[in-house]
Amino acid sequence: MTTSTSLVYLIALPLLGATILLLAGRRSDKWGHLLATALSASSFGVGLYQLSQMLNRPTEERGVSQKLFSWISVGSFNVDAGLLLDQLSICFVLLITGVGTLIHIYSISYMSHDENRRRFFAYLNLFIAAMLLLVLGDSYLNLYVGWEGVGLASYLLIGFWNQKPAYATASKKAFVMNRVGDMGLSFAIMIAFATLGTVSFSGVEEASHTASKAALTAIGIMLLVAATGKSAQFPLQAWLGDAMAGPTPVSALIHAATMVTAGVYLIVRSNFIFDAAPTAQLLVVIVGAITLMFGALVGTAKDDIKKALAASTMSQIGYMVLGAGLGPAGYAFAIMHLLTHGFFKAGMFLGAGSVMHGMNDQVDMRRYGALRKFMPITFITFGLGYLAIIGVPPFAGFYSKDAIIETAFNAGGVKGILLGGTALLGAAITAFYMTRVMVLTFTSKERWEDNQHPHESPILMWLPMAILAIGSVTTGFLFTRGHALVNWLSPVVGEHAESEEMLLQPMVVSGLALLAVAIGVAIAVMKYQRADVETVAPQNVSIFTRIARKDLMQDSFNEAVFMRPGQALTSLLVKGDENVVDGAVRGIGRTALGAGASLRKTQTGFARSYAALILIGAIALIAGIWVVTQ
Amino acid sequence: MTFTAPVLNYAQLAPMLIVLGGALIGVLIEAFGPRASRHASQLFITVASLVAAFAALVRVRNQSSVDAAMGSVGFDGAGVLLQGTILIIALLSVFLIADQENFTALAAAVPGSSEERESLQLDLRVTEVYPLTLFAVAGMLLFPVSTDLITLFVALEMLSLPLYLMAGLSRRRRLMSQESALKYFLLGAFSSAFLLFGVAYLYGYSNSVTFAGIQASITGGSGNDVFLLLGIAFISVGLLFKVGAVPFHAWSPDVYQGAPTAITGFMAAATKVAAFGAILRIFYVAFANAEWQWKPALVLIAIVTMVFGSVVAITQRDVKRMLAYSSIAHAGFLLAGVIALSKSGLDASIFYLFAYGIATVGAFGVVTLVRDSAGEVTDLNRWSGLGKRSPLVASVFAFFLLAFAGIPLTSGFIGKFSIFSAAYETGSTAILIAGVLSSAIAAFFYIRVIVLMFFKDPVEDGTSVVIPSALTTTTIAVTSLITLILGIFPAPLINFIESSAFFIR
């Protein structure tokens, strides 16, 4: 594989930015955000350069690697600090740096009133660096570093306004639940080393040809656990909703476009493991299917615009995971949906941010309405994103999502029908709740609080939105043009195998999908455009609505099953340590004292009793010696 | 019948004779010397005779003979070492005794009587304590070198009788002091009766009063084992009483507390050396071959002694009683050396005796310094915050306590290590374990005292540390220095003991 010396700059530049801004502190308040943006942009530049290099090379030599130094080397456990840039990772590099830079620009204006803007940008750069390390690392351990790095960055950014206790809690929740996933990743690495003797991608891939199904299944399942944690998949999805506590650009970059899709990257990157471990693969699709329904259902009940978007993110990633679980047929589509989603979801989040910006941080959609005329650009960009996500041709979402649904149907047998059906239903619900968002926010009647003066956002904010909107219009078309992306990725994820016997023709699937979408849209429009909406969520609603509002009881479940018992155990142990363990020790001391006190009493002070003692002693001594002698 | 004049090796007897001579001169001075200069001259005589005795000992240190005095006194390396130890300890204790403050002006006077008061006012002091000390020292010197039962018994009485009296000489709390004297005397006499009875049976068993003879007949196996058994048992009672081994220990806490502190220190240190010297000799020489008979019993006694001493010491409120119980525990440790019944056991015991004796004198020396208007303060609670009042004294005392506890870099640690390894070497695992456990318990109360001195705040009740006299200072300084040096560079002494410690048979 060709080596390069410039890969490290991709990571080094944003990392440098973060370091400078954090160390310089307030001194860099003036220029900090500019530096950060510049560095992120230059990293994007490096990415483009790498792409051009890559295009100039023949397909099989496109992968580039760079070994920096030997990181950990003990016995047979050798891990280099090495980077790997291939057709898969370049997609991510460009997505991260590109969208990242746009969001930097957006934030310059969005955060301009925040006294800690500099720190915000430092975190953003830190995130970019970590995320790039995640996708560039050439071994599972290096990936792990980036993996937890983005976790840290997300923790810092979710808790950026941690003076609000709720936000601080949200950030902690996110970190801890991610750690549960990370545990899966470290298990995977341990198993890989113990069974295959290596943790590098190339090594594992090479060993996976010979390794036993059992080992690979174990590794695969553990990787899936990791993915569910990072990508907010069932059952580790609960943190994403609360993560919206972070500033909106963060939600756009981390919790929509990039970090939360790391799980998909991990699965696709580990395709060689999952291809050889059907059980693990089956679990992947199941998780994906469940999550896409889960997210969709939650999305229908949310009044907080960001939470609604978050739910839809969860659901869309469900699609990606589902796709990734369908093997070589699906990897490429999963990635494609990931990329398109990166554009339109980021765009919509920025749009939401712009709305909040104009409605002085109101997030309740029941207090929006008819904003179309007050912020037209936002409306248009958001609208394009909307069309993309619900999958209206020719917008990006149509191509990517449709492909996944199709592949799902073609997975074969009952499995295929179930998965396809789920995906299709999901599409309908997506259409419903996204339309709901659209209607409640931009069309329908005004339901503002008093002294609201909605206004369009400054150019620094709408420019990135516009660019992303363009992306969400065009990308799908570009990627599918002559299977561009599929062929591009095939060297990494394996030849794209079209399944011979098709359950349904592509046209049929598309037709069904469009039908589903139409139904969803129709219901939503009827329910929200016609009827006028209460400004406070009505309480006399069906049990389903209530459950959906409570994120399908996920938090209640976690509390009941993990938190409360955990707290109980903790307090039990604390008491036990004090009374039982330490008590035992103190008990020994007390025993000694007691013995001393009672033995003291033999010292009566009477000479005669001492004499008696001596006499008894003498007799005992004689007796003793006598016994021994006889 | 013909009468052969006794042949005495005066060079080897010199140390004892010198001390006895000094004692007699002391008596004469007490009788006829001018009262004004009495104290000075007494002190001078005592110190001089002790030093001279030591010099005489050094002169003959390399000699050894079975019959220094007609076979009833053996002279050998072990004897030299033990006698040397006793002399050094005695000298250091005399420095403490020299502080008259602690002694009654007129022992005969009734406490609180006009007689006593005027003798105090006119400072008409009687200084009989010095000759008494010398007599006791002479007895102690004789005790470990006596090689026949007569001498053993005589030496025992010779060292005991003066001590009985000295115990009653305290100036303050005279009732207690006298009580301690009485208890010590009655019980002492009681136990020496046992010893004598034992002597009788041993003579009956072996038809000889010399250790050599007894050993011979034990090896020969002739003679009635019942007599041997009784003999060993009764003699052990007498000897174990002197070292304060359980269950013959009961006297020591009371006596240690009641007697004048300087005397207590002398008694605790020197008597132990002498008595253990005798025990070692008689068990190593005379009873060695009857090991299987007495060893189990002695092991049991040793273990009980260690544990009892340590456990009871925990709850003591009086520093002198606390030290008394700790000395009981140490008696237990020392018995381990007797049980070892090996060269290394002998070496270890002698080293331990030296180290422990020195530290004990030092510790009691410090105790003499803590006083209030009514004399010494031995109530531990009133010792609290001593570290604030006078850090130096407190630190020194703490150091001695650490030595007793056997913390490394003190002589106590080397002693403990050597004696336990010796015991374990000859298969007494039980001793080792018991020793370790009781050391752990013992640490508990040594540390308690340290906490009291350093981590508790002083109580304002007039307790103070007096400026020690030059002599007392010397004692404390020397003892603490030795304790430290033996902890860091014990090699010279150990080598010396190793090369010269043996029992002549």
Add this chain to the structure above:
Amino acid sequence: MNALTSMMLLPLLGSLLVAVIPSDQTLRIKQAALGTTLLVAISGVMAWFKFDSANTSFQFVQIAQWIPSFGINYAVGVDGLALVLILMSVLLAPVVVLAGWNESEGGRWSAKVFYILILVLETMMIGVFAATDVFLFYVFFEAMLIPVYFLIGGYGSGERAAAAVKFLLYSLFGGLLMLASIIGLYVISGTHGGHTFDIGQLSELHKFMSPTTQNLLFLGFFIAFAIKAPVWPLHTWLPDAAAAATPGTSVLLLGVLDKVGTFGMIRFCLTLFPDASKTFTPVILVFAVISILYGAFLAIGARDIKRLIAYTSISHFGFITMGIFAMTTQGHSGATLYMFNHGFSTAALFLVAGWMISRRGSSTIADFGGLQRVTPVMAWSFFIAGMSSLALPGLSSFVSEFLVLVGTYTRYPVAAVIATFGIVLAALYILIPVQKALHGPTTPGNENLPDLNLREKIAIAPVIAVIVALGFYPAPLLNVINPASAHVLEVQGFTDPVPSESAGK
């Protein structure tokens, strides 16, 4: 002059220097102490460069007779393991002195005593790691308790006296058990080619021991080390001690002294009693895993920030112990590296916590709040230290913790899997105090706490620098550690398990 010996002498000389400076010139005293520790640190680093990591035998060896008749030598020398720990100790010492610049005030005694104790302690810290003579090791092992005891009891806060006593008694008890084992070794060595304490010769002895003997001797050592390290359930002294001691003392206590336990497990338990180690490995692993989770849970439940850090250490020591007894190169190197890293991350945590406490006047976590906005630098330092304590990748602890887990998994998967749950708990026990103390609204009483001053920044900066640097580039340490741990395992007759799948393929 021998590098190690000189390194040990320097602090002693320093303490003498401090001793001669008049007590009222506190600043001079502090400067002298700081200067000394810096000198030692420099010489430590120089030794580091002189060290030849390829050579697995002891280096900088110096052997001088100490107590020849017991075969005791002053023998020092280091292999990679010892060198790393010595380096850690000497690097932490100046940091502690600088960070705790004012700790010595408000103690029972003058600043002078404080720094004398610290410097003496440093000598012993170096000695305990450098000793290649078991007896010498034991001497340092026990003697170093005393200065710590006075540091806790004299300068600590809250229940300092009680905590100090608890610490001392616990350790003494373990030490005495170890003494019993040492005596056992000594005696056995006597019966096989002469008394010796040389670690090299003793490591041959196990061939002559019966399994029972070996197991008992092993336990004697292990329990002592398990108390030091602390392994559940012998840990209860640590939280009290750490909570009572000054931050600086706590750093030395948890950062350095406790390492003696884990160090001893490798150096003595494994090398002297290989068979017994194998016998007990399962049990020990169970205790280690319990420690990991137990410590974590108690940390989560802790209200007092110092106790919290102490409990996290119990969890970390569980990891170290597990790594040691996993008997794989990854486990061993990981454990050793872990000892080093834990030293620094705990140091950072404790120092910052100490500053927080001294500013706020309370060590209850709930009393803090919103410090991130009031004192950003202090908050960040605490945060980074915390991140390294929860083993965030990119910080030093991650490398070691992951090595331990991987190394354990290859031989004992179940233990590793259970232990891995510790990383989730770690996230909780770090993030809870972070949220309560640093995040959230600024609670009353915290509004105008001063941020770190220059001295404090200078003190904490190198620690954090080390934490970050070693996270990215642990090679310098690993290169020194690997040969040592490989050597230990080779002596043990262990080889890493081969990957199950790629075996033979």
Add this chain to the structure above:
Amino acid sequence: MNPYNYLYVSALLFTIGAVGVVVRRNAIVVFMCVELMLNAANLTLVTFSRINGTLDGQVVAFFTMVVAACEVVVGLAIIVTIYRSRRSASVDDASLLKR
């Protein structure tokens, strides 16, 4: 007649003395009991001397007498002082030192 009988007698005397020490209160009497024990020992010695046909036993006996005499001197001195200061010769009254 059989000399061993003397041993039994002396043993009996010794026991009486020992028991006396334990049961009697008056210091003088206690002391007398001790003397009784010593004399029992003497009797034993003499008997053995007779049985064994050597003089050593009798020599010891003489020594014992002398020593016993010394003991009397010291002992009475102590007892008298105590008596003068306490107006009582009961050993049980002297029990300030205990525990």
